[in-house]
Amino acid sequence: MIPTRRDLKFHLPLEAASHWHHEGAVLTHFINAMSLTFPEGERFFIHTLRHYRDRIEDPLLQEAVTAFIGQEAMHGREHAEYNALLSQVGLPAEEIEAEVTSFFKALKAWLPPAAQLSITIAQEHFTAIVAEALLRDPALIAGADPRLAALWRWHALEEIEHKAVAFDVYETSVGRSLPAYALRTTSMLTTTAGFLLMVLWCQGRMMIADQRAGARKGVRSFLKVMLSPRSGLVRRLAGPWLEYFKPEFHPWDHDNGELLEEMERLVERLNGSPDNASAAAAEPLRAVA
Ligand SMILES: [Fe+2]
Ligand SMILES: [Fe+2]
Numbered sequence: 001m002i003p004t005r006r007d008l009k010f011h012l013p014l015e016a017a018s019h020w021h022h023e024g025a026v027l028t029h030f031i032n033a034m035s036l037t038f039p040e041g042e043r044f045f046i047h048t049l050r051h052y053r054d055r056i057e058d059p060l061l062q063e064a065v066t067a068f069i070g071q072e073a074m075h076g077r078e079h080a081e082y083n084a085l086l087s088q089v090g091l092p093a094e095e096i097e098a099e100v101t102s103f104f105k106a107l108k109a110w111l112p113p114a115a116q117l118s119i120t121i122a123q124e125h126f127t128a129i130v131a132e133a134l135l136r137d138p139a140l141i142a143g144a145d146p147r148l149a150a151l152w153r154w155h156a157l158e159e160i161e162h163k164a165v166a167f168d169v170y171e172t173s174v175g176r177s178l179p180a181y182a183l184r185t186t187s188m189l190t191t192t193a194g195f196l197l198m199v200l201w202c203q204g205r206m207m208i209a210d211q212r213a214g215a216r217k218g219v220r221s222f223l224k225v226m227l228s229p230r231s232g233l234v235r236r237l238a239g240p241w242l243e244y245f246k247p248e249f250h251p252w253d254h255d256n257g258e259l260l261e262e263m264e265r266l267v268e269r270l271n272g273s274p275d276n277a278s279a280a281a282a283e284p285l286r287a288v289a
Pocket of ligand 2: 159
């Protein structure tokens with residue numbers, strides 16, 4: 001699948017950023033914390049793929065890499081705008097983003113290119129399985145302003161669309177040998193732990209800055225959404241996460257391309273008006289179940 005770069009604008013209103021989740025402030029800050037890691041994280045993914053792009057011989061994969069870079073650049077731009085709103089409502093988003101930037105700068109300076117790429121493919125798998133969970137269960141972004149919901153759904157759809165690009169670059173460039181398998185699986189363990197710690201750190205910083213986030217209802221709801229034994233996010237992600245450790249794993253072994261049927265409708269709505277914002281806000285997005 002060749003992804004498509006889509007230059008969409010969401011024009012989020014200021015009120016979209018704070019306390020939007022119906023399950024409370026703790027979950028709001030968790031999801032906002034993920035957004036804080038995205039612009040720099042996505043620049044890191046672009047950096048790792050650029051390193052290999054010119055050595056790729058398959059023209060289709062080259063094309064897919066260019067589209068991947070275009071998509072991640074657009075995600076970064078829109079999440080940077082989202083994050084700027086968090087600063088505007090008085091949250092320490094700028095400081096947190098600066099810390100995230102230092103972290104990725106260190107990874108670029110210290111790790112060899114293959115290890116950097118292994119982090120990218122691990123994070124891409126993690127992002128793709130979270131994206132599917134979000135698209136199949138709209139309750140995860142319930143209460144969001146329709147423009148904010150549209151931003152998350154667009155990002156989730158494109159993450160699914162390009163989920164195999166970095167992986168294919170890894171297999172082409174680093175290989176499918178035992179050491180290549182060991183590197184990608186070790187990176188999945190460290191990247192998952194590192195990403196969760198980073199998001200929880202960002203969330204904690206936001207909650208400390210925002211006293212209302214300590215409400216007990218918010219904490220309980222957050223733990224339920226994450227850890228409920230029947231429908232919690234951790235339980236839903238565990239199976240797809242483990243798939244990555246199969247030696248023959250490929251991201252499209254799990255074909256969820258049908259989710260992308262929503263894309264055309266979303267883009268039409270966003271492009272259908274000179275003011276994308278009002279177009280997106282006009283109708284809440286259809287849930288894909
Ligand atoms: Fe992205
Ligand atoms: Fe991605």
